[in-house]
Amino acid sequence: MARYAKKPKASEILTANSIDVPDELRDKYKEIRELAESDLLAFIRLVAPHRVLGKVHENLIRWWTREDAKSHQLVLLPRDHQKSAMVAYRVAWHITKHPDTTILYISSTTNLAEKQVKFVKDILTSPIYRRYWPEMVHEDEGKREKWTATEISVDHPKRKEEGVRDPTLFAAGLTTSITGLHCQIAVLDDVVVQENAYTKEGRDKVKAQYSLLASIETTGAMEWVVGTRYHPDDLYGEMVKMTKDVISEEGEILSQENVYEVFEAQVEDRGDGTGEYLWPRQQRYDGKWFGFNASILAQKRAQYLDRTQFRAQYYNNPNDPDTEVIKxxxxxxxxxxxxxxxxxxxxxxxxxxxxxxxxxxxxxxxxxxxxxxxxxxxxxxxxxxxxxxxxxxxxxxxxxxxxxxxxxxxxxxxxxxxxxxxxxxxxxxxxxxxxxxxxxxxxxxxxxxxxxxxxxxxxxxxxxxxxxxxxxxxxxxxxxxxxxxxxxxxxxxxxxxxxxxxxxxxxxxxxxxxxxxxxxxxxxxxxxxxxxxxxxxx
Structure with missing residues (x-):
């Protein structure tokens, strides 16, 4: 009791490790919990205070969660800009707000998808998360409903109340059978990679797995897609161009609109390394550096023998103007x-x-x-x-x-x-x-x-x-x-x-x-x- 005699600072509350909540702080904890559930940025800062975020990440969070956001969202960011981490935090946040949800998490391979599921699992079982949402996951792993490398089901009572059959989160690669599943959200995280982007067979394989989503998504399902461009005809290129009919209540086609809204950015805005950087270099409290500057990008460029691939992955431009076949x-x-x-x-x-x-x-x-x-x-x-x-x-x-x-x-x-x-x-x-x-x-x-x-x-x-x-x-x-x-x-x-x-x-x-x-x-x-x-x- 004595160590809480003084009103603790917010930072002290956010990094506390004890699961027990003192009575005099219960209202404060409730306030913090409600804030984290209402704001993805606040949630990330609560569960991952070590995570370094730039302005681009704050802008992405606002774009993702704005009131008029579309159900289908495509994020195209350069490599090494934390897009996979950001969408994993979003998944954990959504589970926190909607414990009866069902989410399919697809990556290019099952191994990569499992790593992302582990990332989410680590959030849900961290001491700081358990302090605010102890009812989400049973402390004893042996008593949890489902807790494997490929799928988890949280233990929140709302799942039983709603009679949810499918797992809370299921990991799949491009070759994983997903027939019979049902999901409210499909997350596609780096499904386009070097191994499948540069052959027609590989690109068609990605598109074939994508085409199955419509059959397993529930009515009104959402799609959260994050990735980096590789090829002009890759899945992301198709998504950017994809349209649907806008139909009136009388069944009349009024117009067409894009299926996906797109958040796209380049590593810097001049194309030659001298522009303003999307995620400028930042130093964390422990001395570690994150982000990009001209020197870091020059090092990356030097290590790419294929300049077209470099332009695709850092400028989201699958065609390098410096390597035009015919000028x-x-x-x-x-x-x-x-x-x-x-x-x-x-x-x-x-x-x-x-x-x-x-x-x-x-x-x-x-x-x-x-x-x-x-x-x-x-x-x-x-x-x-x-x-x-x-x-x-x-x-x-x-x-x-x-x-x-x-x-x-x-x-x-x-x-x-x-x-x-x-x-x-x-x-x-x-x-x-x-x-x-x-x-x-x-x-x-x-x-x-x-x-x-x-x-x-x-x-x-x-x-x-x-x-x-x-x-x-x-x-x-x-x-x-x-x-x-x-x-x-x-x-x-x-x-x-x-x-x-x-x-x-x-x-x-x-x-x-x-x-x-x-x-x-x-x-x-x-x-x-x-x-x-x-x-x-x-």
């Missing part, structure tokens, strides 16, 4: 108004063009998310290549492919088109060939199936296009899908590569017209007919 300065433009067609032959600036096309099919007939691209080019006697037309569309019907090819052929009169195919897509080409023969069209189809010795798809495209752009041999027009083409050409890892792939295939089959024939065509164009009798004036 913007190599793009040059012509005016399509000077294109002329005479006797079925296209000319530009008085020189005839040999016209070719290529089509890049969507990945599969069953996946409308992929684009099909059809590119038409012309090449003159000087081997200058002009992009004449780009068509880009989504479909799962062969008839749509055929209609697009016929429309382009009717306009541009190309005689040869290349289609890069997989084993499955060869059937599409054979069907298109049959339709061309049936309709009597003068189109030659070339099926192209790359060999392993030709390198990866990216290497083939770069080998075909990069030297021609650097030699200033390729010309674009303004407008249409040219912007998409240029983005694909510049990025090391574009979200899609269908347009530049089709362009590379068209360039690969293009043969410049023989100069003598080209001159003859120009002479034919300049033939002068007798005004009265017809015939040729000599």
């Amino acid at each position: 913007k300065e190599y793009f040059q433009y012509y005016d399509r108004r000077f294109l002329e067609r005479t006797a079925g032959v296209w000319t530009l600036f008085g020189k005839s063009l040999s016209v070719y096309a290529a089509i890049d099919f969507a990945f599969s007939l069953n996946k409308k998310a992929d684009y099909t691209s059809l590119v038409v080019i012309g090449i003159n006697e000087d081997a200058q290549i002009f992009v004449l037309d780009i068509n880009r569309f989504r479909t799962d019907r062969i008839s749509d492919y055929y209609d697009a090819i016929v429309e382009a052929h009717t306009k541009w009169n190309f005689r040869k088109i290349r289609a890069e195919v997989t084993v499955a897509q060869q059937a599409i080409v054979e069907e298109l060939k049959d339709r061309v023969r049936r309709d009597g069209l003068a189109i030659s189809f070339e099926s192209y199936r790359p060999l392993r010795t030709e390198g990866t798809k990216e290497e083939r495209i770069e080998a075909t296009l990069k030297p021609r752009y650097e030699n200033m041999q390729i010309w674009h027009y303004n407008g249409g899908y040219v912007q998409e083409l240029e983005e694909e050409l510049r990025m090391a890892r574009p979200p899609h590569d269908d347009v530049k792939d089709a362009l590379a295939n068209a360039v690969s089959i293009a043969v410049a017209p023989i100069a003598s024939k080209a001159r003859n065509l120009r002479k034919q164009k300049n033939v002068v007919y007798h005004p009265r009798f017809g015939g040729v004036a000599v």
Whole structure:
């Protein structure tokens, strides 16, 4: 009793280790408990007074917990900025406020998810937490309802009152079966990692597990996602673009809105290490340092052999502007108004063009998310290549492919088109060939199936296009899908590569017209007919 004669400071209360609460402090403890339950920042400062938080973390907490927050929230922060710790504190806080909740915690591997569950368990069993919420977890581990590495169920009586069957917190990796579970909150913590980000198979695996969430989430469920970008086509990129219909009570679609609200930031705001840092360097009371400055970031940058990966993980930009495959300065433009067609032959600036096309099919007939691209080019006697037309569309019907090819052929009169195919897509080409023969069209189809010795798809495209752009041999027009083409050409890892792939295939089959024939065509164009009798004036 004597040591509490004086009113203790708040800091003394927050770091107390005794579970017993003196009568004279009971009201104060109740006040602190209520404050911690109402404010996530206060909760963290109570249960983890050692944790160093920057302004970015305080801003994140306010954004997470504001009254008008969406149910689905995506946080994209640079590496080493405590995003996993912050979402774990949020999980512990939510359990504290809602002990009957059910939360699924997914990480890239079960091991990582289990580490996060342990983080939460350590909070719930810490002396300071037990001081304020002794009813949450039984002191004797053997008497707890469920307390394993992968799942826990708190012992608060409200769980029994509500008849909750599912665990309070369940850990899962991308390969963990979650069928049969039900959750009110799904936490996705660093599900995109290096091991699954840089192959299509890996990215699809992440997206497949994500797609299962809709079947196990209860009505009105929330999703808390934290991560760092790796690839333009990773799950986080899909989440940023994901939209849903806004429907009136009468069932009318009023508009569309984003599914996720996004809290995104870069390590510093200038992109070269000289800007204002998101989490400036801070020193803790014991001398340890946290946060970033130019020196720390320079050390991180030096250790990344892949600059694109560094930009993705510290600037949330999966494409490093310093590593552009084809520089913007190599793009040059012509005016399509000077294109002329005479006797079925296209000319530009008085020189005839040999016209070719290529089509890049969507990945599969069953996946409308992929684009099909059809590119038409012309090449003159000087081997200058002009992009004449780009068509880009989504479909799962062969008839749509055929209609697009016929429309382009009717306009541009190309005689040869290349289609890069997989084993499955060869059937599409054979069907298109049959339709061309049936309709009597003068189109030659070339099926192209790359060999392993030709390198990866990216290497083939770069080998075909990069030297021609650097030699200033390729010309674009303004407008249409040219912007998409240029983005694909510049990025090391574009979200899609269908347009530049089709362009590379068209360039690969293009043969410049023989100069003598080209001159003859120009002479034919300049033939002068007798005004009265017809015939040729000599």
